[in-house]
Amino acid sequence: MRDDLVALPVVEIEVSRLSSAYSPRTSGEDPEHVETLLSAEGDLPPILVHRPTMQVIDGLHRLKAARLRGDSKILARLVDGTESDAFVLAVEANIRHGLPLSLTDRKHAAVQIIGTHPQWSDRRVASVTGISAGTVADLRRRGGENGNEARIGRDGRIRPVDGSEGRRLAAELIRSDPGLSLRQVAKQVGISPETVRDVRGRLERGESPTPDGSRRLQAKPQPLRWTEPDFGRVVDRDRLAMLERLKADPALRLTETGRTLLRMFAMHSIDGQEWGRVLHNVPPHLCSTVAGFAREHARVWAEFADRLDNRASDLAAG
Structure with missing residues (x-):
């Protein structure tokens, strides 16, 4: 469950007040899973409930087990928001823990989310429902959804379709x-x-x-x-000086992960002549393969840099 939901206070709610209309499970409860919960020792984790409607978002089987035991109350966390957003939470919760949703249920959920959140990108819908973005796009086309001029991605950014x-x-x-x-x-x-x-x-x-x-x-x-690239500019004096300062920093020099990072930087800090020598000595039949590896490593480093920037921004904001 998401950290922001786990942080919500746990309260006791009367079982008779709850219903399961938001469940993405088209076939209802699974009897075997309910039986497993009935035989479990100790208290079950709190269920998740939509406060405005008292519909169960996550915990359909736990609610069923509580009713079979004759419990009058059950532990729960309450969330606010719209009904459509509550359904999204229900889908997210049911693909990440407990009894996973079937592929059919996930596709049904994706169709419903496309209808209630047409501005969401295929990838964002896919991340919620646990299916591929290509499958979401296919479901969108089958439904005749023309789409907006722009959609909101998983990172919250708006991009043109x-x-x-x-x-x-x-x-x-x-x-x-x-x-x-x-x-x-x-x-x-x-x-x-x-x-x-x-x-x-x-x-x-x-x-x-x-x-x-x-x-x-x-x-x-x-x-x-x-x-021909000017490899002489690949490693300039400023960056070499920065590398030396990093090597002298105890926070890196005295930790295993820090030393690993320094070794990785040192491997890429060869001079222009050495870069040229490596380039011209790659066997012709391996040029495309090596180029692919190089681009993939560049992508990984770029992702690493972006995450460091985001972490720095979060720390500064905090």
Whole structure:
């Protein structure tokens, strides 16, 4: 259960006041699971209840067990909000613990959430229901939902549904300056680094930057103006000096994870001549494979950097 829900106070509620209309389980309670709860020793965890309607959000089987035992009251946490948001909480809770929802139930839940939260992105709906974003998109299409011009993602950011314009701008930027990183292009254009990666790959294969099948560009694609990178600038004096300061910091130098991080930084802090030597000695038949590994490691480092930035912002705000 989410930390903010766990922090809610636990109260006793009369069993007779509760109902289970919000349950995403189309088949109702599972008798075997109820039997397991009946045989459990000690108190069961508090259920989650929507205060305005007294509908059970999470704890359908616990409520059933309490009724079979003849209990008049049950421990619960109360949440406020709309009925549609309460259903979302019910789905989230039932895919993360206890008896998991069936695939059919998760798809039914996704259809309902698409209807009540049409502004949510496919990925956000998928993260709640425990199915893939592709499956959510398929359910959305089957339901004839045209969608909004923009949707809200899992991170709360609003993104356009039609990303063709962003892809076109990214393609132009990549052609004009092939040396830009994925994150630099993404920041300037306003799309994700993964989308930029896809655009770059399509251009290298001579395809359209938009995912309209494998259709080739009608005109001969403009070649990427690749120039030999100046590896001499990869490690500058300021960064080398910063690395030395990090090596001297006891918070890193005297901890196992800190020493691991320092070794990782040191491995990437080779001079330009060494970078060039490594580049030109990669066997031709492994160039694409090594390039893929390099891009994946770059993606991991970028994600690592973003999470550190977020952590720094949270600490500053706190």
